Amino acid sequence: MKVDYLVVGAGAVGLAFVDTLIAEDPDATVLIVDRHAAPGGHWNDAYPFVRLHQPSAFYGVESMELGQDRIDESGPNAGFYELASAPEILAYFERCMAKLVGSGRVQYAPLSEYRGDGKYVGLFSGEEQQVEVTRKVVDTTYFKTSVxxxxxxxxxxxxxxxxxxxxxxxxxxxxxxxxxxxxxxxxxxxxxxxxxxxxxxxxxxxxxxxxxxxxxxxLINRRFTQPGLDFFEGTIDFQAALMRAAIEADDVDHFFLELEKGGQMLRIDRDVLPTKYFxxxxxxxxxxxxxxxxxxxxxxxxxxxxxxxxxxxxxxxxxxxxxxxxxCTASAVADKETVPVFQEGLVTVQALFAPLVVFGAALTAWLEVHRDDDATRNALAQPIAVRQGPAAYLTATLGNVMNRMRWMREPDLAAWLAKSRLDPMSRTIAEVQRTRPELLNTLNDYRDLAKRGMPELMQLIQKSRES
CATH class of the missing domain: 3.50.50.60 (FAD/NAD(P)-binding domain)
Structure with missing residues (x-):
């Protein structure tokens, strides 16, 4: 077998990468190898009543909507965009895989384990297959989600x-x-x-x-993580609140307490100061x-x-x-250090905008196609370390802002983001510019606040490292 890319993992990250890759490169061929019997990665093992953290509107792959883009009318999520259930997600990824394989450029090897050097083995048959990979192996298992x-x-x-x-x-x-x-x-x-x-x-x-x-x-208040025009001001207010908290706070605990005042962060027991955040x-x-x-x-x-x-x-x-x-003691993702996303013959998909890992996978594929060398790609794909704890959120916030600034300086990338289904921020801002320009004052206020808040955020991060 001979393919351009061998992708390890048929979960959300792997499918998002492949979907964007074959959309942006009309000639690319792909083999996807995965241990599960069906696409969807850890969702195959998830408890049946689990739902997405984030709205269905910006989860999955770029080319296919998940859900009906509706607002829940009952239950604890009432008033917010729907959250897909595990059965919905698995059915969705079945359709995604069928579409990818139907393109004629994607092959899928379920119940198989990648052994390195272009080799994979069928878990039931025990037969080893050798693949000639002409471009890169793509590792989407970096997070090794535990359920x-x-x-x-x-x-x-x-x-x-x-x-x-x-x-x-x-x-x-x-x-x-x-x-x-x-x-x-x-x-x-x-x-x-x-x-x-x-x-x-x-x-x-x-x-x-x-x-x-x-x-x-x-806990992040779901009220401030909604896509669309109706929630635009709240979404921007969340970003502004991060900057205001950085300006006001003396330490990490104070940072979160400031966010709690504005309702952006929640805790279950108001008498207990949390020591965890993920x-x-x-x-x-x-x-x-x-x-x-x-x-x-x-x-x-x-x-x-x-x-x-x-x-x-x-x-x-x-x-x-x-x-x-x-x-319920499984840690979904263990603390991990980052590695360069793009290396010779290898792509290691990581978080480029935490916690939207699937969005980062699609963006990684776009960079693979539209930038000519790994150094240029890595300059635009600065991975964000996955670590638990309140202090790590400050580092992730800084990484998110810095990455977003890099992307906005690239006209072709900015244009792709403005249409991206998986990037709620850029797409919503583009929609505001087209239909509700009066709301842009909110965005301008945030940018002014960020100029003051970013240095303060950096100082807080440095102080947390020294303490």
Whole structure:
């Protein structure tokens, strides 16, 4: 087999890259190799009640809309753009793959593992295939997303303990399985939050839930992450709030507290200062729902679970004997350092505008086609390190602004961004310029504020590194 590009991974990142690549380069040929039996990456293993953090309107691939571009009318997301569910996303990626393969320039090898040097092996057949790659291997597995279904717990589980990942919760009604009197949610991340909201919306009384939350998180208010003209002023206000917070803040905690004053950041318990941040986005309705859970154990990570009891690094706690422990401790993405996106014979797709990784994948493909050498491409594709913690958000914010400034200085790139489905900012600004020019004053105010805020943001980052 001979192809121009061998793409490792058929998840959202891989499909977004290939979709843009073949749209921009009419001659490129591609082979996609993936371990799963169907496209969609970690979505194949996700719990069934999971939904996107971000609106469906700017997720997926450039050439195909996800969802119906509608506003939810009920539930905790009411008033905001729809969030696709896991089944919707998997069906969407099936259609995407069918379209790519239908182009005649893309081949797909599911249930296969890439072994390097142009070799991959069929996981069922055991047969090894050798591929001649004429241009580059594209690694879309940099993030190695971990989900509960494929995660190995780091704590001991005593024999006889009722234990499952969240994805199995809806299956409890099958067979003769008794519904437990109590639920123990293990973990403090977005999966744990989704699980808490799901249990409560299924009618589980708050007193029947114990939440073992090692660290509280700062949360982005979904109100300020919406696309479209109706939300334009709020979106720009979020960006302006980041600059105002940088100007006012003395340290990282103060930065987040300033954002909380304006409603851009939320926390579940107003009496606990969060020490975690990783772009989790919730609506105010979801936060209010989670505040119903009164039994929250903040005693570090769990080390051992057993019928009627669990232990953490700080103590031992009793729960009802038939309690079901729900493992939400998988870390979606581990902290990672960046590497050059473009290297000789290799593209390593990373975040170019955090947290919109899929947008970054499409942009990476555009740069591969429209810039002539890797040095030029890398100058426009400065990856943003994926790290957890409040201080990392300041670095990501700085990286986002700097990258955006680089892109706007390239006329052909700016023109592509203005039409990009996956870049809500540029597309919305272009629409404002066409139809609502009076709103541009909001954007001009932000630019003036950014001139003052950027140096202050850099100083805050430096101070956090020294402390």
């Amino acid at each position: 509960p279904a494929t995660h190995t717990p780091k704590f001991e589980i005593a024999e006889g303990t009722l234990f499952m990942p969240p994805g199995e919760l809806p299956c409890m009604i099958r067979g003769d399985c008794a519904i437990p009197s109590h639920f123990v949610i293990l973990g403090g991340g977005k999966t744990a939050m989704d699980t808490g909201v799901w249990l409560l919306t299924q009618g589980v009384a708050p007193e029947r839930i114990t939440w073992v939350c090692p660290r509280d998180s700062w 772009f989790a986005t919730l609506s105010e309705g979801e936060v209010e729902t989670l505040r119903q859970i009164g039994n929250v154990v903040r005693a570090g990570h769990v080390t051992h679970i057993a019928p009627g009891r669990f232990e953490t690094v700080e103590g031992s706690f009793d729960v009802p004997e038939d309690s079901l422990f729900i493992d």
